[in-house]
Amino acid sequence: MARFQFNFAFIAFLITTITLTTNPRALSSDSESDSFSIIDFDSNLLFHQDYSPPSPPPPPPHPPSASCTDDLGGIGSIDTACQIVTDVNLTRDVYIEGKGDFYIHPGVRFHCPNFGCSITINISGNFNLSVNSSILTGTFELVANNASFFNGSVVNTTGLAGDPPPQTSGTPQGLEGAGGGHGGRGACCLMDKDKLPEDVWGGDAYSWSSLQEPCSYGSKGGSTSKEVDYGGGGGGRVKMTVKEYLVLDGAVLADGGSGGVKGGGGSGGSIHLKAYKM
Numbered sequence: 001m002a003r004f005q006f007n008f009a010f011i012a013f014l015i016t017t018i019t020l021t022t023n024p025r026a027l028s029s030d031s032e033s034d035s036f037s038i039i040d041f042d043s044n045l046l047f048h049q050d051y052s053p054p055s056p057p058p059p060p061p062h063p064p065s066a067s068c069t070d071d072l073g074g075i076g077s078i079d080t081a082c083q084i085v086t087d088v089n090l091t092r093d094v095y096i097e098g099k100g101d102f103y104i105h106p107g108v109r110f111h112c113p114n115f116g117c118s119i120t121i122n123i124s125g126n127f128n129l130s131v132n133s134s135i136l137t138g139t140f141e142l143v144a145n146n147a148s149f150f151n152g153s154v155v156n157t158t159g160l161a162g163d164p165p166p167q168t169s170g171t172p173q174g175l176e177g178a179g180g181g182h183g184g185r186g187a188c189c190l191m192d193k194d195k196l197p198e199d200v201w202g203g204d205a206y207s208w209s210s211l212q213e214p215c216s217y218g219s220k221g222g223s224t225s226k227e228v229d230y231g232g233g234g235g236g237r238v239k240m241t242v243k244e245y246l247v248l249d250g251a252v253l254a255d256g257g258s259g260g261v262k263g264g265g266g267s268g269g270s271i272h273l274k275a276y277k278m
């Protein structure tokens with residue numbers, strides 16, 4: 001009996017496959033009311049058609065490393081041990097490279113609260129984000145030997161995405177307050193039978209990076225107002241490459257920002273963690 005059902009299901013699958021192969025429109029042929037079908041949208045000019053992005057340009061060369069004392073107000077040197085003991089409020093991208101350790105002390109805020117701001121820490125030694133301390137930025141990249149993120153700590157890139165890749169805006173058009181897009185199209189909660197589906201979809205899909213090495217910002221949500229941009233920001237990007245041990249007792253966030261009641265939410269960004277042991 002079970003075998004019969006299996007065979008029946010298999011034949012049904014074969015028939016479906018053959019039907020689809022010979023008549024691709026079978027999926028979307030029902031009627032116009034069926035027009036939320038993804039297949040219809042692929043042939044729509046409003047939809048970006050190129051889903052195999054060209055390989056990204058090589059990254060620009062690194063700027064010289066920031067200094068532990070002069071640029072970051074810390075104690076020590078990045079080639080031995082740099083300790084951040086007071087809040088750091090950055091206003092632009094920072095690149096930190098050295099042969100030593102980097103410790104952010106308990107409760108310290110290491111922030112660059114601008115859209116698309118980037119903090120890179122590339123050290124041969126160990127990294128600690130201590131109890132209740134936080135890193136807030138659009139992109140956080142860490143290369144370290146050991147890395148420990150203590151209880152109550154947070155790496156927060158929520159809603160701080162920079163610009164989307166050039167292939168797509170990712171951001172919804174119109175003023176329906178739709179959500180941002182990422183791997184797929186964003187959604188819109190507007191119920192309006194007089195509008196075409198393509199007028200109320202959320203943000204376009206985009207993917208600059210691969211699934212194996214995600215490295216895309218989320219996109220912004222739409223607004224409901226021409227004058228004020230209520231859309232939530234896209235989520236940021238986090239990448240950590242840890243040679244030995246990654247101990248994560250804190251939070252790592254790349255959420256889309258909230259659009260409140262007058263805007264769509266942003267879509268989430270990317271988190272990519274790689275370690276010998278986690």
Ligand SMILES: *[C@@H]1O[C@H](CO)[C@@H](O)[C@H](O)[C@H]1NC(C)=O
Pocket residue numbers: 089090091
């Ligand atoms: C950080 O700097 C920005 C821009 O200069 C400023 O708007 C913000 O209030 C500062 N935040 C803190 C906590 O000092």
Ligand SMILES: *[C@@H]1O[C@H](CO)[C@@H](O)[C@H](O)[C@H]1NC(C)=O
Pocket residue numbers: 062097120122141143
């Ligand atoms: C880290 O620094 C090394 C050289 O010290 C460089 O080759 C590498 O590209 C850097 N990685 C990142 C992510 O910046």
Ligand SMILES: *[C@@H]1O[C@H](CO)[C@@H](O)[C@H](O)[C@H]1NC(C)=O
Pocket residue numbers: 103127128130148247
């Ligand atoms: C950094 O974290 C490691 C591992 O949890 C711990 O053994 C070490 O004492 C910490 N160092 C500092 C300076 O916080």
Ligand SMILES: *[C@@H]1O[C@H](CO)[C@@H](O)[C@H](O)[C@H]1NC(C)=O
Pocket residue numbers: 106107131132152
């Ligand atoms: C961390 O924050 C929690 C909750 O706010 C607090 O109870 C705890 O005492 C803090 N720990 C340290 C070491 O500051």
Ligand SMILES: *[C@@H]1O[C@H](CO)[C@@H](O)[C@H](O)[C@H]1NC(C)=O
Pocket residue numbers: 126145146244245
């Ligand atoms: C990395 O962490 C592991 C586990 O705590 C420890 O055994 C090892 O000595 C650390 N490596 C360095 C270079 O601190």
Ligand SMILES: *[C@@H]1O[C@H](CO)[C@@H](O)[C@H](O)[C@H]1NC(C)=O
Pocket residue numbers: 151152
């Ligand atoms: C981590 O922090 C939370 C809240 O700050 C607290 O409830 C929890 O007991 C802490 N866990 C450990 C292992 O310290």
Ligand SMILES: *[C@@H]1O[C@H](CO)[C@@H](O)[C@H](O)[C@H]1NC(C)=O
Pocket residue numbers: 154156157158159251253
């Ligand atoms: C993360 O950042 C967002 C936006 O700045 C903020 O609303 C949120 O409270 C932060 N989350 C944590 C856990 O710090």
